[in-house]
Amino acid sequence: MIKEIKAKVLLSHYRQPDPWFGLKYNMNLYRGCQHQCIYCDSRSECYRIENFNDILVKINAVELLKKELPRKRVKGTIGFGAMNDCYMPLERKLKLTRKALEVIAEFKFPVHILTKSDLVLRDLDVLKEISKVYAAVSFTITTADDELGKKVEPNAPLVSKRYKAIKTLSEHGIYAGITMMPILPFLEDTEENITAIVKKAHYAKAKYIIPSFGMTLRDRQRDYYYRKLDELFPGLSQKYRKSFGERYSCAARNAKKLNKLFKNLCKKHEIATRITPFKTDTSKQLNLVQLGNKAQKIKKLF
Ligand code: SF4
Numbered sequence: 080m081i082k083e084i085k086a087k088v089l090l091s092h093y094r095q096p097d098p099w100f101g102l103k104y105n106m107n108l109y110r111g112c113q114h115q116c117i118y119c120d121s122r123s124e125c126y127r128i129e130n131f132n133d134i135l136v137k138i139n140a141v142e143l144l145k146k147e148l149p150r151k152r153v154k155g156t157i158g159f160g161a162m163n164d165c166y167m168p169l170e171r172k173l174k175l176t177r178k179a180l181e182v183i184a185e186f187k188f189p190v191h192i193l194t195k196s197d198l199v200l201r202d203l204d205v206l207k208e209i210s211k212v213y214a215a216v217s218f219t220i221t222t223a224d225d226e227l228g229k230k231v232e233p234n235a236p237l238v239s240k241r242y243k244a245i246k247t248l249s250e251h252g253i254y255a256g257i258t259m260m261p262i263l264p265f266l267e268d269t270e271e272n273i274t275a276i277v278k279k280a281h282y283a284k285a286k287y288i289i290p291s292f293g294m295t296l297r298d299r300q301r302d303y304y305y306r307k308l309d310e311l312f313p314g315l316s317q318k319y320r321k322s323f324g325e326r327y328s329c330a331a332r333n334a335k336k337l338n339k340l341f342k343n344l345c346k347k348h349e350i351a352t353r354i355t356p357f358k359t360d361t362s363k364q365l366n367l368v369q370l371g372n373k374a375q376k377i378k379k380l381f
Pocket of ligand 1 (some may be wrong): 112113116118119120121161235
């Protein structure tokens with residue numbers, strides 16, 4: 080089901096830029112995600128999304144952004160999409176992400192987009208404009224194999240299409256790379272998979288790969304994931320139960336060895352293992368503080 084809603088506020092902010100991507104703000108134009116990855120953490124109870132198949136569309140999002148952005152005192156990176164993919168299939172028709180990017184370009188804010196979709200290429204023109212300030216596009220890739228990708232990320236574009244999109248973005252000067260997370264235990268935690276992901280990243284001219292060797296599992300998310308494993312990979316959920324029980328953090332097998340291999344490959348291909356974030360500009364904020372101090376001093380004089 081697709082339902083339109085009106086939001087009260089759009090941008091949330093981090094007190095400190097987040098350590099992975101240097102985000103200062105985040106916004107969700109949608110709630111729920113059509114990509115339906117079997118491991119998606121957004122099914123966890125804490126997010127209170129009762130039916131993850133339902134997509135809520137914030138129809139007044141662009142209007143809110145136009146109001147909220149000029150009021151922001153700190154020019155920091157805006158993240159697109161936590162708990163949804165801002166380029167899910169619905170975006171092709173609704174163009175909410177595109178319209179939001181146009182507003183961001185107008186106000187000259189930096190962005191970081193996290194997606195699994197090559198639909199982002201549609202907005203290359205706006206991204207080029209934003210990249211005069213800062214624009215990073217990270218594609219989540221957990222397997223280099225299209226066939227496995229189709230099983231674990233059923234409605235997301237093929238992994239090979241994501242690599243092509245990275246190449247196109249890179250060739251147009253957009254800072255593009257990979258978030259290699261999660262790496263699913265018993266399915267994706269092999270030397271062959273890690274090697275293939277990095278090699279393909281190299282050919283696609285990816286600038287960085289941010290890794291995480293393993294996954295997290297909890298409550299509703301775990302139930303759904305195990306149900307899907309039973310359907311797609313009979314016998315595998317038993318291995319998970321035996322290895323991880325009720326644990327939240329589920330490390331990849333041989334995580335240390337894989338990490339070492341990963342780092343060596345990245346070094347060889349000159350791919351960074353961290354993103355270079357936009358340097359949040361606090362000068363405007365400082366100026367306001369200084370102005371405030373000056374005003375107080377003047378007040379004291381009278
Ligand atoms: S693309 Fe991201 S938010 Fe959407 S289902 Fe997959 S993991 Fe969840």
